[in-house]
Amino acid sequence: MSYKIEPIKTHQDPQVCEIIKKVGAEFGAVGEGFGPSDAEVNAMSQHYKNEDASCYLVATIEEKIVGGSGIAAFNGSDEICELRKLFLLAESRGLGLGKKLTEDCLAFAKVQGYKQCYLDTLTNMTSAISLYEKLGFIHLDTPLAGTIHSGCDVWMLKTL
Template structure:
């Protein structure tokens, strides 16, 4: 049975950090421009209530994927690190993780959620578009050509 749990303890954040590292390795790009090493070291601060949240999906005790949201400003949060292990893709879990993230953004009082996605992530882009995200102008620096910037009103 697949469950989605909010990370609330050091072990859950350690598992999420492992998933974040897998995500970064599969991208094939250097995330140094996003201060990725610092992000990993401060997950509990960046992705914790009252300004953020981090969800991990499990099948029994095995981690399958994750998604986080973090504060950009008082009314805008950012969706980050949506990742599913390869063997779990195509089972609707991405849609479930995204639904958890959208609801969390609303419950934390944000009115808008933003994200950026690489041009190679066409499946993710389709998921976001189906959920109601639409393209916007860049809101942060990303040196990867073709990066898409999206938002949704919560």
């Protein structure tokens, strides 16, 4: 099965929003303090732009959007970025898309000059946590100061 990964386009915002909310609900990430409730979810293409040292990548299989992931500055930092909103529909998991999206986001982050990458997630997102560990993220005991996702209970950091 072939897939394509490319930067989000404006016309893809509604489908990406739907995926983020659907997958978030699947894992209990609903309400204040969770990524799917962030205002940016309604128009991801407007919040992730290269000129802002950020990007959101969309994965498609046979022209159908199946998920995405993004990178942006963490709390306005020039040195720490955040891996954001890696969400994949169930039918597209296990194909290596999560790994490819994350690797592409981290490569973008390095080019932008970020030194570290932070993320927060949920304990029940075991496949994602395993992926992050394999890619060199280490667990933190507490979230970085300034995180907006108070509902998350796993925090990780990687040196780029």
